[in-house]
Amino acid sequence: MATNSTQSHREAQASPDPDAKLGLADEAARSIIATNFGNVEDDGVLEEGSLDPRYRAKATILNAAMQDMGFGAYQKFLFCVCGFGWFIDNMWPQVTAIILSSVQREFEFKPPSLLALSQNIGLLVGAAVWGLASDVIGRRWAFNLTLLVVGVFGLIAGASPNFEALAVFAALWSFGVGGSLPVDSAIFLEFINGKSQWTLTLLSIWWAGGQIVASLVAWPLIGNYGCPDADTCTKENNWGWRYFVFAMGGLTLLLFIIRFFIFNMYESPKYLMGKARDADAVDVVHKVAEYNKFESSLSLDHLEAVDRQYRSSESDNGDRPQLEDYTTASAALRRNLEKFKFDHIRALFRTRQLAYSTSLIILLWGIIGLAFPLYNAFLPFLLTNRGAELGEDSLSTTYRNYVIIGVCGIPGSLLATAAVELPRLGRKGAMCIATVLTGVFLFLSTTAKTSSALLGWNCGYSVTSNAMYGILYAYTPEIFPTSSRGTGNALAACANRVFGIMAPVIAGYADLTTSVPVYVSGALFIAAGGVMLLLPYEPRGKASM
Template sequence: MADFPADSQREDEKDAEEHRAELTSVSSGADLLSRESLDPVLNAKIHLINDAIDEIGFTPYHAKLFCLNGFGYATDSLLLLVQSIIASQAALEFKPSFHNGLTIAAYVGMLVGALFWGTTADIIGRRTAFNYSLLISSIFAIVAGASPNWVVLGLFVCLSAFGSGGNLVLDTAVFLEYLPSKKQWLLTLMAMWWGLGQLIAGLFAWAFLPNFSCPEAGPCTRANNQGWRYVWYANGALVFVMSILRVTVVRLKETPKFLVTEGRDEAVVDVLTGIATKYNRPCSLTLARLTACGVTGEATGRVHNVHARTRISFAEILIHLKGLFETRRVGISTSLIWFSWLLIGLAYPLYNVFLPTYLKTRGTDFGDGSQFTTWRNYAIVNACGIFGPVLAGYMCASKYFWGRRGTMVIGALITMVFFFCYTQVRTAAQNLGFTCAISFCLNIYYATLYAYTPEVLPSAHRGTGNGIAIGLNRVMGIMSAVIATYANTSTPVPIYICAALYIVMAIVAAVFPFEPYGSRSS
């Protein structure tokens, strides 16, 4: 009996020796960034983690994450749209001097949120932001409905957006880092929740604004203009419910790829074997196999080189920024991704800003213009946007569309065509039809870019890189609001410039150095 522990120990040591050889086989191309890593130990451990995740496969746990992380997508789009939906009615009541203030407040909040939650995700982990970001958003969204004036409303819009601004950063990272490689296309499909959030915002607007809003020509007070407040209350309450579901349906543990960058090999094994045991799946990963690889950072002369000595410091942030340019190819990839987010962040908001005024100068008939028709059409358009990511998910999983890069090229070019054609709209039916088509096609590109970004970023610096990418998008949103205030919106030139930007996006997508199709995220 006493010999059994010794025998077990010898077996573990033998197992460990066998897997030391895996250090030399990691650069097989199975992991997307395997040839770009300067730390072979970390590379080997991520390789083993990917093997274990693939061995476990897709489980009900992943299905729950798809929905719960999708809540973050929905909240981001929902709260961003709510401020634009209610802005005109709130302005009638408060009579502000700067009508685009809410848009700037929302984008500032989302900018700071993306940078804050993205950076902290690499410093303290993904789990904290996952658990608390939606709760913060919901509280301030509900309070926004009780705002006594324009400035206070802008403040609560900003704070609510701060909470939701990190969701697009964290939701993709958390889901990706648990996802089997053959199901990575689900990351693109998850963007359908973005369209669902827009639809919900439109439905609440359709329900409350036509019936509880003051007329533009008459007196407008809080008593006869409760509709926009009801929209905030309803959306905030929904987000609050989603935030509660996040911490009750799944007790999220820290992601294995974050834990391995921390040097917490035992926790990595506990997380993955826990999922495997719960759903009766195989998992051959052991602590001996991970520790046999060595200590992270040994090859570079620094133990745990993905962190600074002091976590909450500029040095820590600098390490994550440098990690996004670890090699020439990774640096080019990061730069092109950020450039793409800048382009889409400028093109789409500006198009929405300039198009309505331009079409009116061309004699376009938008229909009866009633609030009922306006918000009905708004709901229809947003419903169409749900299905763009569905098609994008199918395209990303098929070799016939050249993977993620090909899907983005196709999505950008088709959107560009519809944008140019839209300038010829003359009737209400044409307006609705082309708007639906653009909503559908644009989300093919957008959904794929959302998924592609975390897929090609190094796991240790994924939150920082993703946060900066989405932050740049928010900067362009702020600029669009400023341009809309002071520029001439009746000229067609900005519209053609915005449409042409989609050609640039397609070119950039075509030259991205990495293609995730057929590979595993590192």
């Protein structure tokens, strides 16, 4: 008995409490923050054990440095250039929806949902490729190239001689659009502090702007240069939609020029740290601080102190197997060599709670991916048909209403930005309410007996749907770890696009002249609102990791 007791005592000494071991890196980080960054709050969204301990400790220090710096000139400029991603994410799907009637009259293809189908295939591939690429090759190149791809293929699409060519180019421009938000949301989040993460929701105001600009530009061009009916429609008398696509392609290239040549985009510090490039991460923080006319206290020694503390604890316990380290050069090289073994995906399911959260997010994006395009992708088509039923079938009235609906999205973004910071609501509560109301407004739109009533219900839908998307686009990257944030965003976007592909297929079998697609869409939004209450993380007041 004495021998067994002595052996047990020795095993206990050789194998200390795992939580105590993992806490050493965190203690080092908190000590560095307390000494160098004053009373900065460093609570992270994700629970203990969901991240490599050294990665978490270093991310906490970088969060503290960003919070100490505040939301300065660099972040304000970044807000604008990242907003371009939100802008084109809504503008180009609106382009597809707006040109649908004109293109169908000229090319006479059936069903009309085929154009939306080609668009959604491009969006799916783009979301998968660009999201993963941002975790493998870095945020910076993906951030800049998406706009270039959209602009170039958008311009070429205007010269399409037939529907087949247009469908191909729509898929190609959508390939760029599909990667915009997964990448842009990740990079913006990684340059702001926890107290400023509400600005990620405010970015949705650019999303509303995409529909407004598309509607305003299309109104005179398609209205004045479009063919009157299918019987007399030819390329010669139907240049309106082509001028419109040329204009949108040119505008996108202008946004690319501003983003690439005028704004100096740095690589994400957390991304660099996760690739074992601590010195580069510190250098970027100091460059951003200099741009903001601020002197940062962060030094390379702060990050290296975490490594020293961790290695010291390992040397005290040589018998214990070492945990995987995300921050050494060898680990970074190994991850690059094994990037096709789904390491970035496995990291999103590392703990039970993180796996549960990731699964719900993917489910949510899938449901909304079916609900939103099932209605919104055919909104001009539906407005025209319903307007004809209600005695308001002029093209000018359709575009006027479309502009008004787009403008109504702006207060939705502002309301969402305010709501996500309310203690009793937070991200989840505000998102749930906005999503359920979106479904309710769609049901109510089917009761409209006049054109004005239809417009009113659609304005309500615009307010709540923009609020919903604004919060969901912000919430999703907040609850993913930086090392796999691009991949997490890509998985969510892929689910959205896969179900988005189903929308035009369903619409092709359903009669767009009836209210069936509207009922299905409304029911899906309400169901998604219920799922949102099951999400385990509430990021309000906490920094992303």
